[in-house]
Amino acid sequence: MPGLPSKSASRRTLVLACALAATGLATGCPGPSRSAGVKPATALRSVRDIRVLLAVSQSDVRIRVPGKYTIRSREGNVLGQGAALPWAIVSGGPSVVLGGRPLGGAGIEIVPLSGGTVAVSRQTEFGWSPVRQYGGYLRLLAQADGAVKVINVVDMETYVAGVLPGEIYPDFHQEAFRAQAIAARTYALYEMSTTARAGYDVTATEGSQVYEGLSDSAVYRKACAAVEHTRGLVCTWTSPVGERIFCTYFCSACGGVTQSVADGKSRHNIPPLAGGVRCDYCRIAKGEAYRWKPRSVPSAELMSRLIERYPQAAKLGRLRDVRVLRRGAGGRALVIGLIGESGETFQLPGENFRLAVGSRVMRSTDCRIRVEGDSVVFENGKGFGHGMGLCQWGMEGQARLGRSAAQILRYYYPQAHVTRAY
Ligand SMILES: [Zn+2]
Numbered sequence: 001m002p003g004l005p006s007k008s009a010s011r012r013t014l015v016l017a018c019a020l021a022a023t024g025l026a027t028g029c030p031g032p033s034r035s036a037g038v039k040p041a042t043a044l045r046s047v048r049d050i051r052v053l054l055a056v057s058q059s060d061v062r063i064r065v066p067g068k069y070t071i072r073s074r075e076g077n078v079l080g081q082g083a084a085l086p087w088a089i090v091s092g093g094p095s096v097v098l099g100g101r102p103l104g105g106a107g108i109e110i111v112p113l114s115g116g117t118v119a120v121s122r123q124t125e126f127g128w129s130p131v132r133q134y135g136g137y138l139r140l141l142a143q144a145d146g147a148v149k150v151i152n153v154v155d156m157e158t159y160v161a162g163v164l165p166g167e168i169y170p171d172f173h174q175e176a177f178r179a180q181a182i183a184a185r186t187y188a189l190y191e192m193s194t195t196a197r198a199g200y201d202v203t204a205t206e207g208s209q210v211y212e213g214l215s216d217s218a219v220y221r222k223a224c225a226a227v228e229h230t231r232g233l234v235c236t237w238t239s240p241v242g243e244r245i246f247c248t249y250f251c252s253a254c255g256g257v258t259q260s261v262a263d264g265k266s267r268h269n270i271p272p273l274a275g276g277v278r279c280d281y282c283r284i285a286k287g288e289a290y291r292w293k294p295r296s297v298p299s300a301e302l303m304s305r306l307i308e309r310y311p312q313a314a315k316l317g318r319l320r321d322v323r324v325l326r327r328g329a330g331g332r333a334l335v336i337g338l339i340g341e342s343g344e345t346f347q348l349p350g351e352n353f354r355l356a357v358g359s360r361v362m363r364s365t366d367c368r369i370r371v372e373g374d375s376v377v378f379e380n381g382k383g384f385g386h387g388m389g390l391c392q393w394g395m396e397g398q399a400r401l402g403r404s405a406a407q408i409l410r411y412y413y414p415q416a417h418v419t420r421a422y
Contacts, residue, residue, distance in 0.1 A: 047422055049136060049153045050188055052211055053200040057148045059091040060123040063098075063138060064131075067116035071098075074107040074139075085110070087121075090150060092142040109153075111137040117214060120150065134162075134213040141199050151200050152213070157227050159211065160185045164223035166210030167250075168392065169286075173399035176392075177226035179408045182418060183248040183390050184209055186234040189421070190247045232422040235409055237272045243419060246272055250390035253282040253289035255366055255383020257330040258391060258412065272413035273389060276329060279412075281397030285384070289393055292363045292381035302357055302376050306338075309356045310348065316340025322369050322376055324350070332365040332387060351386055359385075389413065 055061045065085040072078050080103070088099030096108045112118050117133045136154030143149065154162075163184045164177060172180075191208060192201045202208035214220070236243045247268060249261055260275030261268040283290050299319040306313045318341040325347065326335040333350035340346075348356075350365040367381035390412040398408050406418040 047156060047189075048192075049155050050159045050192060050202065051139070051200040052152045052154065052159065053149060053197075053203045054120055054132075054134075054138075054152050055122055055150045055204075056143075057090040057092070057150055058146075059089055061090045061148075061150050062087045062121055062123075062128070063090060063110065063150070064088070064119040065110065065112050065116065066119065068113040069116070069118075070111045070113060071103065072109050072111060073105045074109065079103055079105070079108060090140060090148050092146045092148040094142065096140045096142045096148055098140075106142040107139065109137055109139050120213075132213045133215070139199075149199055152204075152211075156185060156188065157231055158214075159188060161220065161223045161227045162211050162213045162215075163188075163209045164226065165215065165217065165219045166212045168223075169396075170219035170222070172396050174222070174226065175399040175403065175405050175408070176396045177222055178230050178405035179390070179395050179399070180250070180392070181223070181226045181230045182233050182235060182405060182409060183250050185230070186245050186248040187250075189234060190245050193245075194247075230405065232420050233418055234421045235272070235413055235416045236419040237270055237413075237416050239270070243417070245421070246270060246413075246416075248390065248413065249273065249386070249388040250392055251383075251385030251387050252391075253285045253384045253393040254279050254387045254391035255282065255290055255364060255381075256280060257387075258389065259330055259332050259365075259387035260328060261388045271415040274414065275388065277391075277412055277414065279391050279394040281395075281401075282383070282391050282393035284397045284400070285393035288363065288381075289384040290382070292367075292384070294377060294379035294381070295361050296372070296375040296377045297357065297361055299371065299374050299376055305358065306353075306356045309352075310346070313338065313346045316344050316346055317342060319371065319376070321371050324369060330366070330387070331382075333367070333369070334365075336369070 064087045068083055069081065069085050070078055071080040091097045095105050096103045110118060117135060118138050119131045119133050121131045122129045134152045134154065135158045136152055139151040139153050141149040141151065160181050164180055167184065168177065168180050187209060188202060204211040234245050235248050236245050256279065258275045258277040258279065261273035303319050316338055319338060320341050321339040323337045324333040325337045328334050336348055336350050336353040338346045354362045354365050362378050363381055364383040364385065364387060366383050366387065367378050370377050395408050398411065409418055410416055
C-alpha cells in the first residue's frame with residue numbers, strides 16, 4: 001500500500017487490538033493491564049457497527065425499503081417482513097408506530113435483506129427533503145415524549161464512505177481523500193469509545209461529522225475508493241500506556257498555523273493536538289478560507305445572537321467594547337471580554353464567541369476585533385474554522401505536491417502514526 005507505514009505496524013496492531021477489544025478504550029486513558037490476554041489483530045474485525053443518529057422523528061420522518069426486508073425486535077423476534085416497504089411515517093407513543101401501525105415494541109429494527117438499502121426523508125417547511133439511502137439497517141427507538149430516534153446501524157467502512165462527500169470538496173486530490181478517510185475513521189472510533197450518548201454513537205451533522213449515506217455520485221465513488229485503500233487504518237500516538245487513537249480534529253483552513261486543542265481541554269493535551277504547525281499549504285484555498293475580508297455586525301445584533309446562547313450576557317445592556325483578553329501562540333483569540341455600557345463585563349472562550357456571532361461572519365478567531373460606532377468590526381482574518389488538527393486545504397495543497405496521506409497526517413498531527421486497527 002503506497003505511502004502507508006509498515007515500520008512497527010505489527011506491534012502497534014497488537015497493542016491497539018488489545019486495547020480496543022478488551023476494554024473498548026483506545027483513548028489515552030489508562031486502562032487495566034494489557035500484559036495478559038493479548039488478542040490477535042483479527043479480533044478487531046469484529047469492531048462493532050457504528051450507530052448514527054439520523055433524526056428524531058416527531059411524525060416528520062418517513063422511511064422506505066425498496067427490496068425485501070424484515071422488521072424485528074431488539075431481541076431478534078421477527079415482527080414482520082415483506083417484498084418491499086412503501087413510504088411509512090415514523091411516529092411514537094409507548095411503542096414505535098410505522099405508517100400508523102403500532103409495532104409493539106419501544107425499540108425495533110428495519111433490516112433490508114440481501115445487502116439492500118433503506119431510504120429516509122424528512123418533512124421540512126418546503127416539503128419532503130431529498131431522499132437519502134443507507135446501508136446496514138435502521139433502529140427506531142421510541143422516546144418517553146412520543147418522539148422516535150431514527151438510528152442507522154452500519155459498519156465503520158460504509159459509514160466513513162458516507163462521511164467524505166459531506167466533509168471534503170469533490171475535486172480534492174485522491175491522496176487528500178485517503179487522509180480524510182483515515183482522520184474520519186479515527187474520529188468516529190474515538191467518539192464511540194469516549195462519549196456515552198443515549199442509544200447512538202455519533203450524529204449525522206457537523207456536531208460529529210456530516211454523514212450522507214450511500215449515493216451513486218462520482219464523489220461517493222471516489223470516497224469509496226479512498227476508504228477501500230485505507231480500510232482499518234487509524235491515527236495513533238504513543239502514549240505512556242501504549243499506542244492510542246486520539247480525537248482527530250480537522251478544520252477547513254488554518255490560515256498559517258494550527259491551533260492547540262489543549263487549551264481548556266486537558267484530555268487532549270498530547271503532542272498530535274498541540275498545534276503550532278506552520279502551514280501555508282492552505283494558501284490555495286478557494287473563497288476566503290485562507291484570508292477573509294473585514295466584516296461588521298451591528299452591536300445590537302451581535303448582542304442578541306450572544307444572548308440567545310448565553311442569556312447571562314443580557315446584564316451588559318448596550319455593548320461598549322469587545323476585547324481579546326488572551327491570544328494563543330498562533331495569534332488566535334482564546335478569551336474574549338465584552339464590556340457593557342455600565343461597566344459590567346462578560347467573558348467567554350474565543351471559539352464560543354465566534355460560533356455565537358456566526359461562523360460565516362467571524363470565520364476564525366485569528367482576527368482583530370474592534371467596536372466602531374454602533375458596530376463590531378472583524379478584520380485581518382486568517383483561516384476558516386477552529387484551526388485545530390488537520391488543515392483540510394493544507395492537506396489538499398500537500399497532496400498536490402505529491403505527499404502521501406500518511407505524510408500529510410503526520411505533518412498535521414505531530415508524532416502521530418498511521419496504524420492498522422483492523
Ligand atoms: Zn493550513
